[in-house]
Amino acid sequence: MREERRTKIIEQALASGRSLLTPQECVELLSLYGIPLPPSLLAKTSSEATEMAAKLGFPVVLKIASDDIVHKSDVGGVRVGINSKEELEMVYAEIMASVKKNCPGARIEGVLVQPMIKGVQEVIVGIKRDPSFGPVVLLGLGGVWVELLRDVSLRICPVARDDVLEMLKELKGYPLLNGYRGSKPVDLEALIDLTLKVSQLALDLPALSEMDLNPVMLQEQGKGCIAVDYRMIITKPEVD
Amino acid sequence: MSAIDFNSIFYPKNIAVIGASNNLEKLGGRTFKLLLDFGFKGKVYAVNPNETSIFGHPCYRSVLDIPEPVERAIVVVPAKAVPAVIEECAQKGLKTVQILTSGFEEGQAKQALRQTVEKVKQKGLRIIGPNCMGTYSPAVNLSFTRNASLEEGEVAFISQSGGLTIDIVAQGKVMGLKFSKAISVGNCIDVEHADFLEYLAADPKTRIIGFYLEGVRDGRRFFELLKQITPQKPVVILKGGRSAQGAKSVASHTGNLAGQYEVWEAVFKQTGAIAVETVQEFMDVLLCLQCLEDFPAEKRLLLVGNGGGAAVLATDFGDKLGWQLQDFSPATKEKLKQLSLPAGSSSQNPIDIPANILKATQGRIFTDIMKTIFAGERFGAVIAHFNMLSFLNYVHGEQFLQDTVQAVLAGRSPKVPMVLVLRSNSDPAVEAARQRLQQYCVGKGLPVLGTIEGAIYALDKLAKYRQWVVSRLPADRLSAATA
Numbered sequence: 001m002r003e004e005r006r007t008k009i010i011e012q013a014l015a016s017g018r019s020l021l022t023p024q025e026c027v028e029l030l031s032l033y034g035i036p037l038p039p040s041l042l043a044k045t046s047s048e049a050t051e052m053a054a055k056l057g058f059p060v061v062l063k064i065a066s067d068d069i070v071h072k073s074d075v076g077g078v079r080v081g082i083n084s085k086e087e088l089e090m091v092y093a094e095i096m097a098s099v100k101k102n103c104p105g106a107r108i109e110g111v112l113v114q115p116m117i118k119g120v121q122e123v124i125v126g127i128k129r130d131p132s133f134g135p136v137v138l139l140g141l142g143g144v145w146v147e148l149l150r151d152v153s154l155r156i157c158p159v160a161r162d163d164v165l166e167m168l169k170e171l172k173g174y175p176l177l178n179g180y181r182g183s184k185p186v187d188l189e190a191l192i193d194l195t196l197k198v199s200q201l202a203l204d205l206p207a208l209s210e211m212d213l214n215p216v217m218l219q220e221q222g223k224g225c226i227a228v229d230y231r232m233i234i235t236k237p238e239v240d
Numbered sequence: 241m242s243a244i245d246f247n248s249i250f251y252p253k254n255i256a257v258i259g260a261s262n263n264l265e266k267l268g269g270r271t272f273k274l275l276l277d278f279g280f281k282g283k284v285y286a287v288n289p290n291e292t293s294i295f296g297h298p299c300y301r302s303v304l305d306i307p308e309p310v311e312r313a314i315v316v317v318p319a320k321a322v323p324a325v326i327e328e329c330a331q332k333g334l335k336t337v338q339i340l341t342s343g344f345e346e347g348q349a350k351q352a353l354r355q356t357v358e359k360v361k362q363k364g365l366r367i368i369g370p371n372c373m374g375t376y377s378p379a380v381n382l383s384f385t386r387n388a389s390l391e392e393g394e395v396a397f398i399s400q401s402g403g404l405t406i407d408i409v410a411q412g413k414v415m416g417l418k419f420s421k422a423i424s425v426g427n428c429i430d431v432e433h434a435d436f437l438e439y440l441a442a443d444p445k446t447r448i449i450g451f452y453l454e455g456v457r458d459g460r461r462f463f464e465l466l467k468q469i470t471p472q473k474p475v476v477i478l479k480g481g482r483s484a485q486g487a488k489s490v491a492s493h494t495g496n497l498a499g500q501y502e503v504w505e506a507v508f509k510q511t512g513a514i515a516v517e518t519v520q521e522f523m524d525v526l527l528c529l530q531c532l533e534d535f536p537a538e539k540r541l542l543l544v545g546n547g548g549g550a551a552v553l554a555t556d557f558g559d560k561l562g563w564q565l566q567d568f569s570p571a572t573k574e575k576l577k578q579l580s581l582p583a584g585s586s587s588q589n590p591i592d593i594p595a596n597i598l599k600a601t602q603g604r605i606f607t608d609i610m611k612t613i614f615a616g617e618r619f620g621a622v623i624a625h626f627n628m629l630s631f632l633n634y635v636h637g638e639q640f641l642q643d644t645v646q647a648v649l650a651g652r653s654p655k656v657p658m659v660l661v662l663r664s665n666s667d668p669a670v671e672a673a674r675q676r677l678q679q680y681c682v683g684k685g686l687p688v689l690g691t692i693e694g695a696i697y698a699l700d701k702l703a704k705y706r707q708w709v710v711s712r713l714p715a716d717r718l719s720a721a722t723a
Binding site for chain 1: 455456457458459460462463491492493494495496497498500502503505506507509510
């Protein structure tokens with residue numbers, strides 16, 4: 001069942017000539033592997049969005065929902081920290097105007113409404129397919145400084161629990177995860193579990209060439225972690 | 241596809257040099273002459289349609305004209321002639337061919353060769369190269385350089401660079417690093433790194449494996465093999481192209497952060513392969529692996545020698561790698577005092593013993609100091625270091641140095657690996673003395689390196705490797721190993 005579903009998603013995307021999977025496709029694939037994601041509801045109108053936000057609880061995030069738009073933030077399609085019904089109505093209108101101006105002709109399905117997820121720490125969990133060694137899993141301190149600080153650790157897939165633990169300990173920022181100067185220790189078990197699932201996903205999907213789960217929000221011990229944003233890139237696997 | 245006949249690669253009964261020449265200005269001339277001069281133990285055949293005899297040996301028009309079976313060839317003909325020559329080798333029933341010729345990097349020549357390789361594989365012929373330097377196998381007096389030793393050793397070296405193969409084999413001769421075999425594999429159009437790794441894992445003549453490589457074709461296989469082999473045999477990898485950024489990914493952060501060398505670092509961590517970054521480090525680590533029976537079980541270092549400044553700098557370097565020069569217990573210090581070490585030598589780690597103090601006992605005090613320390617202290621490794629000039633400036637200086645080195649050898653403790661550092665200036669006379677001592681010590685299982693930092697670096701790699709092996713041992717053997 002899982003196998004059928006994931007094959008279908010990849011085949012459809014490849015057939016339509018896309019290399020970037022849509023958020024919906026990502027959600028479906030990641031969910032198949034039990035990777036925790038924030039709830040996400042599709043609203044087609046401003047009032048629908050308000051309803052959903054009330055259901056999820058403020059503050060919320062709005063993201064433009066369109067298969068045609070790759071870099072959503074670049075076109076003003078993502079807004080975070082929306083605190084009230086009034087603010088939401090205004091932001092909704094601004095997003096639509098900005099997207100229409102920057103991407104005229106893009107098909108727009110509506111907006112995705114998500115709760116604002118906060119965490120104790122942000123990390124990145126990623127996959128890259130190396131031409132000679134196959135899928136490589138990456139773990140690093142996430143957020144905006146990820147490329148600047150390059151505090152990351154890599155392993156060839158598959159990885160076992162001990163490997164992930166070793167990867168974590170290699171990070172210079174490891175103390176930050178373990179309760180540094182009064183911050184709360186994060187749920188490392190949940191992060192290890194997520195990393196193992198990512199490794200499995202990479203092995204199962206030969207078409208997956210790159211993936212970012214960034215940021216993955218780490219909650220306090222026992223409260224899990226959530227992949228807040230995700231990006232999956234596929235290429236047709238080479239046949240030997 | 242046929243299996244690779246490694247005996248025909250490293251222990252051939254005969255070799256045909258296709259493209260042999262009487263002209264020593266040409267590679268074909270030098271290659272054939274070297275086979276003769278180095279005393280290759282098998283039969284040699286010269287092949288060249290334009291000659292009748294080469295250095296006194298009959299020359300055949302084609303490999304097909306050789307009246308006996310042939311198992312191996314070295315091909316030095318121009319690139320465009322290579323495919324036809326290889327097809328003849330397959331027809332003749334050869335097992336392996338090493339193509340020294342270059343010019344197959346891209347385009348038509350590469351395509352043509354690839355097609356030929358696929359075809360001859362079906363007939364049982366396997367190809368090494370192209371674009372390589374040759375094979376060194378002291379067991380059968382086979383070499384690609386005159387500067388190689390005839391002595392057999394236990395280190396196998398596989399190199400993607402021809403020039404480096406020569407450098408390392410020649411440098412090995414000077415250092416006392418002894419090879420079971422070395423081969424320059426070039427572009428690996430057929431037989432590749434993983435194939436050699438698999439062979440060397442089972443090769444009873446090889447105890448230590450070294451690679452220079454820039455990339456591997458079947459990385460996955462190489463990775464899996466490495467993991468299996470390193471608990472039994474150390475594999476040292478000098479990886480070239482570390483700064484190569486490859487194609488920058490704009491699609492994802494991960495694509496950007498996981499560069500080619502970062503991926504290799506993951507390979508090293510997951511397989512226990514010993515990664516080094518320079519030729520010097522490569523040689524140093526191989527030599528220590530060759531000489532030492534035991535590797536550092538802990539990063540506690542004893543540093544003894546002459547040259548206070550050098551010891552201080554080395555202490556700083558060791559600290560960066562996590563090596564501690566812990567001090568001696570009061571009891572040991574007291575015993576050291578009883579040796580009535582004169583002023584100028586210190587009784588703390590690092591121990592500084594100026595040459596004039598060693599001179600008083602012609603070096604023997606060194607043994608006494610070591611025995612005193614080992615009686616009461618635990619160390620993971622010892623580095624003895626001497627500035628040669630301060631010995632050689634004495635009358636009969638070399639004798640003094642030799643006597644001191646004897647005292648060093650006598651001061652070793654079982655299970656505690658020791659490295660000797662002989663610092664020299666580049667004066668030819670000093671270098672010559674250094675090389676004589678180096679050969680002697682290496683023969684006694686004492687590696688001699690050029691710098692204290694180099695010795696710490698090598699010991700650090702060995703400590704890490706030991707830790708890897710121990711972590712792979714089954715629980716019952718583990719308790720024995722750590723006892």
